[in-house]
Structures are given as structure tokens and as C-alpha cells.
Amino acid sequence: AQVGRILFLPGDGIGAEVMTEVRRVIGWLARRGIEFAVEEDLVGGAAYDVHGVPLTDATMAKANEIGTVMFGAVGGPKYDDLPFALKPERGLLRLRKEMDLFANLRPAIVFPALAGASSLKPELVEGLDVMILRELTGGVYFGEPRGITELADGQKRAVDTQVYTTSEIERVARVGFELARKRRNKVHSVEKANVMHTGVLWRQTVQALRDRDYPDVELEHMYADNCAMQLVRRPKQFDVIVTDNLFGDLLSDCAAMLTGSLGMLPSASLGAADANGRRKAMYEPVHGSAPDIAGQGIANPIACLMSFAMLLRYSFDLGAEADRLEKAISNVLDQGYRTADIAQDGCTRVSTSGMGDAILKELDRLAA
Numbered sequence: 001a002q003v004g005r006i007l008f009l010p011g012d013g014i015g016a017e018v019m020t021e022v023r024r025v026i027g028w029l030a031r032r033g034i035e036f037a038v039e040e041d042l043v044g045g046a047a048y049d050v051h052g053v054p055l056t057d058a059t060m061a062k063a064n065e066i067g068t069v070m071f072g073a074v075g076g077p078k079y080d081d082l083p084f085a086l087k088p089e090r091g092l093l094r095l096r097k098e099m100d101l102f103a104n105l106r107p108a109i110v111f112p113a114l115a116g117a118s119s120l121k122p123e124l125v126e127g128l129d130v131m132i133l134r135e136l137t138g139g140v141y142f143g144e145p146r147g148i149t150e151l152a153d154g155q156k157r158a159v160d161t162q163v164y165t166t167s168e169i170e171r172v173a174r175v176g177f178e179l180a181r182k183r184r185n186k187v188h189s190v191e192k193a194n195v196m197h198t199g200v201l202w203r204q205t206v207q208a209l210r211d212r213d214y215p216d217v218e219l220e221h222m223y224a225d226n227c228a229m230q231l232v233r234r235p236k237q238f239d240v241i242v243t244d245n246l247f248g249d250l251l252s253d254c255a256a257m258l259t260g261s262l263g264m265l266p267s268a269s270l271g272a273a274d275a276n277g278r279r280k281a282m283y284e285p286v287h288g289s290a291p292d293i294a295g296q297g298i299a300n301p302i303a304c305l306m307s308f309a310m311l312l313r314y315s316f317d318l319g320a321e322a323d324r325l326e327k328a329i330s331n332v333l334d335q336g337y338r339t340a341d342i343a344q345d346g347c348t349r350v351s352t353s354g355m356g357d358a359i360l361k362e363l364d365r366l367a368a
């Protein structure tokens with residue numbers, strides 16, 4: 001039966017390469033009677049090359065209409081000197097903003113087989129399961145005023161504005177407390193209340209929400225610089241980290257290395273639920289287009305495949321299918337299959353599609 005529609009936006013570089021493996025899993029599900037109607041469109045540099053903009057209004061409208069987007073990655077050196085509004089990354093930011101995807105879930109999970117692939121000692125990361133919850137539609141990414149102006153003396157002046165309202169903080173913090181209740185019941189709220197007004201408001205708002213609606217959840221406040229240090233010092237102290245747009249960007253790349261590679265970190269960006277309980281959502285690996293390895297067929301597709309597992313779980317309530325995909329990934333890692341970024345001694349080195357092959361074979365075995 002047809003379970004729903006997905007808009008595919010593969011984008012640039014390895015974004016398109018890893019999305020090919022998601023297509024294969026969608027084909028596998030279809031053969032088992034779980035069918036998605038997949039439409040595909042251009043974003044990022046790929047859209048700029050054809051349309052002269054990183055995201056057309058038509059694609060934006062389609063994303064809002066379909067409501068569920070599977071995104072690869074955008075960007076590349078070819079586009080680095082374009083004016084701000086035409087950069088590939090603006091396409092991604094516009095999707096997040098106009099779909100109002102304020103809650104970005106970035107789970108950093110260490111698979112048993114990869115404890116030794118982390119840059120930290122295995123005992124520090126074994127069994128790690130941290131959820132970084134990044135606010136995604138506010139803060140310095142979108143605050144006004146912003147831009148570069150010429151000064152009278154010939155200098156230039158650049159401005160970005162960090163801004164948050166109570167309701168923006170509250171709605172993402174609420175997602176954090178709800179997540180924590182289903183996990184280990186602990187939230188770290190991360191800001192810099194010691195230097196930033198947005199940090200002060202963040203801290204007050206999260207504390208007040210906790211005292212009012214989530215007294216059963218443990219809440220700790222932490223400065224963002226300390227959090228970065230604690231993530232590499234003793235990462236297992238964390239359950240859910242809720243933080244702003246920019247700190248969340250930095251802290252999630254940092255957490256990625258605990259799992260072995262940036263190529264392992266998935267994400268789900270969720271909007272608010274409507275009257276029928278449906279929410280708009282976009283799923284994407286945390287990594288970018290990786291120009292240094294693009295076109296070689298060696299990118300790790302696991303972050304993207306795990307993002308697709310999150311799509312199954314959060315957008316279509318297919319928890320069992322999501323579990324099976326994650327189990328298949330965990331098993332092939334146990335069997336020693338490795339892309340270059342997570343290679344270890346004695347492993348079986350595979351390409352992007354080789355990893356896809358192994359995962360599909362394991363899905364067959366698990367479903368038999």
C-alpha cells in the first residue's frame with residue numbers, strides 16, 4: 001500500500017551519492033509492500049546551475065505541499081564566491097525557515113563495532129547515546145539586521161544579530177523535555193548566559209518551562225564552551241542537549257566525531273504538529289557535500305540512511321521498519337564492512353554502493 005509522499009532533494013557532491021542508497025532502500029521497502037511516492041527536485045548548486053537560484057519558488061511550494069523532505073547536502077567550492085542570496089546553503093536555510101522546522105534532532109549514537117573508530121578512547125564512547133536538539137529557525141542564522149555596509153572612512157562593517165523570543169525558546173525546549181521523558185530523563189540546556197542576553201532569556205525560559213510543566217525531568221544549565229569541553233571529556237554524562245542554532249551546529253559536528261565520523265550522524269528537522277498530529281519535516285545527514293571526496297563513490301551513506309530511518313519513524317509511524325534498518329546498519333558494521341572514513345584494521349573496505357549492498361543483503365536476512 002502507498003504510505004505517503006516524499007520530496008527528494010539530493011543536492012550537490014556526496015549529497016547526491018548517499019541519496020542513491022536511500023533510493024535503493026525505498027525500492028526494497030516497495031518490494032515488501034511499503035510504497036512511497038517519491039518526487040525529486042533540485043536544490044543548492046544543482047538548482048543554481050539550472051535555474052540561477054539555489055531553490056526555486058516552485059520547489060519551495062512543493063516542499064510545503066508534500067510536507068516530508070529527504071535532503072542530501074549542498075555546497076561546493078564552485079559556488080563559494082556567489083553573492084550571499086545565491087549561495088547553495090541559502091536553499092537549505094530557506095527550506096528550514098519556510099517550512100518552520102524549528103526542532104532539529106541530531107542523535108549521536110556509538111554503534112558497538114565503532115567504539116574503536118572514535119578519536120576518543122573506546123571506554124569513553126562505548127554505549128554513547130546523546131540527543132543534540134538544535135533550534136533551527138532562529139538565532140544568529142536569521143536575526144535582523146544583518147549584512148555588510150561601507151563606512152565613510154572606506155572600512156566595511158559586518159553585522160549578524162542573535163535574537164530569540166520566549167516562544168521560540170519555549171517550543172524547542174518543550175520538544176527537549178518530551179524527548180528526555182522517553183530517554184534517560186535528563187536535559188542540559190546550553191547557552192552563554194554569562195555574556196549574551198539571548199543566553200539569559202534562554203536559561204530563564206527553559207527553567208520556567210521545566211518548573212511549570214516538566215518537574216519530573218532533571219535540568220542542568222551549562223555554558224556552551226564548557227559543553228564543548230565536556231563532550232570530549234565525558235560525553236556519557238549527557239542525555240538530551242537543547243541549544244540554539246549556532247551552538248547546536250558546532251556541538252553536533254563535535255559530537256559526530258564521538259561516533260567515529262561525520263558520515264555517521266543523521267538528523268530530523270521537525271515543525272509543529274497540526275490539528276491532525278501531522279508535522280512537516282526534513283531529514284538530512286549532518287555532513288555537507290564533502291568536495292574533497294565527491295565523485296569518488298567512497299562517501300559513507302550511513303548518516304543519510306539513518307536520517308531515512310528517522311523519516312520512517314517520525315513522519316510515517318513506521319517504527320518497526322526504522323528499527324530494522326538501524327539494526328541492519330549495526331549488523332553490517334559488526335560484520336566488518338567499512339567505508340574509508342570509519343576504516344579500521346582488518347575491516348572489509350567498501351565503497352558507498354558496497355555499503356548499500358551489504359545493508360540491503362542484511363535487510364533481506366532480517367526480513368526472512
Ligand code: NAD
Binds near residue numbers: 072092284289293303
Ligand atoms: P563536510 O561535512 O562536507 O565535510 C567535512 C569533512 O568530513 C570532509 O573531510 C569530508 O570528506 C568528511 N565527510 C563528510 N561527510 C562524509 C561522509 N558521508 N563520508 C565520508 N566522509 C565524510 O563539511 P565542509 O567541508 O566544511 O563543507 C563542504 C560544503 O558543504 C560547504 O559548501 C558547506 O557549506 C556545505 N555543507 C552543507 C551541509 C548541508 O547541506 N547540510 C552541511 C555542512 C556543510
Ligand code: IPM
Binds near residue numbers: 075092093286288
Ligand atoms: C548544517 C550545515 C548548515 C548549517 C549550513 C550548510 C547552512 O552546516 O546543517 O549543519 O550551518 O546549519
Ligand code: MN
Binds near residue numbers: 249286
Ligand atoms: Mn553544520
